[in-house]
Amino acid sequence: MLRGIVICPDRNLRDRLMHVLTDTGGVEITRTLDRYPTTVELIRFLRSCSPQVVFLDVDSLTKALETTREIEKYSDGIQIVAVSPVCDSQMLLELMRAGIREFASAPFDRQVMAESLLRLQDALKAKDGEGETTDEVFAFLPAKAGVGTSTIALNTSIALSHLPETSVLLSDFDLNSGMIRFMLNLENRFCITDATEHASDMDEGLWPQMITTVGKLDVLHAGRLNPDYRIDPAQVRRLVAFMKRNYRVVCFDLSGNLEKYSIEIMHQAKTVFLVCTPEIPSLHLAREKYVYLSQLELGNRVKVLVNRYQKRNLITPEQIQEILGLPVLMTFPNDYRGVHRAMTDGRWMDPSSEIGKQCAFFAKSMIQDQTSSGGTRKKGLLEYLSLVPNRTAAS
Secondary structure (H helix, E strand, C coil): CEEEEEECCCHHHHHHHHHHHHHHCCEEEEEEECCCCCHHHHHHHHHHHCCCEEEEECCCHHHHHHHHHHHHHHCCCCEEEEEECCCCHHHHHHHHHCCCCEEEECCCCHHHHHHHHHHHHHHHHHHHCCCCCCCCEEEEEECCCCCCHHHHHHHHHHHHHCCCCCCEEEEECCCCCCCHHHHCCCCCCCCHHHHHHCHHHCCCCCHHHHCEEECCEEEECCCCCCCCCCCCHHHHHHHHHHHHHHCCEEEEECCCCCCHHHHHHHHHCCEEEEEECCCHHHHHHHHHHHHHHHHCCCHHHEEEEEEEECCCCCCCHHHHHHHHCCCEEEEEECCHHHHHHHHHHCCCCCCCCHHHHHHHHHHHHHCHHHHHCCCCCCCCHHHHCCCCCCECCCC
16 A cells, blocks of 8 residues: 655645545555645655655645655655646646646546556556665764764674675764774775765766775775765765665764754664763763654654663663663673774774674674564675775775
């Protein structure tokens, strides 16, 4: 069954449309909006409902076309059905120029609507057939600077890459103080900013130049300090879509500054791991960020990771849960010497270390549901390439 929403200021038209859709079947209307939304409202609406089809009132053609353009900016996979009280030839011409191919006018005919829904299903199947994608997308977000988020993100990504048939990408999106390049001593001159600038024309020929392969893990680093660079969220959507087509698991190491592109990444993520330490300032900021993300309809994706936790900590996991209003998903031990040694050597933590073991356990738990259900994903184009430049000798 298709998943749809209705944007229709005309109450009478909306009621008649809902009646024929209910009578026809084949589509579940999850939300309705009785006005043309602003851009911010529309994006939140689409994110919260994840529709496949939008039934759009085009009686106000100018506003309807503006809404259509915003929907296409957000996702070129959403199908649009124009609805109107009348059938006007000039209106139909304008809609066709805007790329809208489905039109329904009152009084709505059940058979005509059923045929339209079948065409929409075929269009969506054809779109899906262009390339299967993964939903195993994870964002690591620090409660505050210095809590060790990059250490957890890197070592968890390494552990994920060691799982059978699991291609993994780690992207460092911290333009203010990205550490992955330093931690792994990477020398690739291409970085996140290059990848986003080429997001529209990214392909299997260009991508290998952007990444460095460390062991079995592909890494896209943040480059040199570049806090003034601005990434368009639309670029992020296109780049993430490419990543999801070519990897089983995609991990993002974020800055914690909640930039617009970071918010976009978190909306694309299956889970947002909020990393903190068992200290009052860190927990306070973790709580603040969780409240803010909840206002953006991201609260249900947030899970808490506590780094540098010791058994005799003054603050227990139960107290942390009480402070944050969220349960602690996992704790990671404090290993200053091990982290220092790994950074000095330009590699990840020893898998036999306490942090290494915990990251391996954590990695398995992250994709356990999909693995246990026997789910598989078709290999992306990059996985078929036999020669990939910019690889390191580390293993």
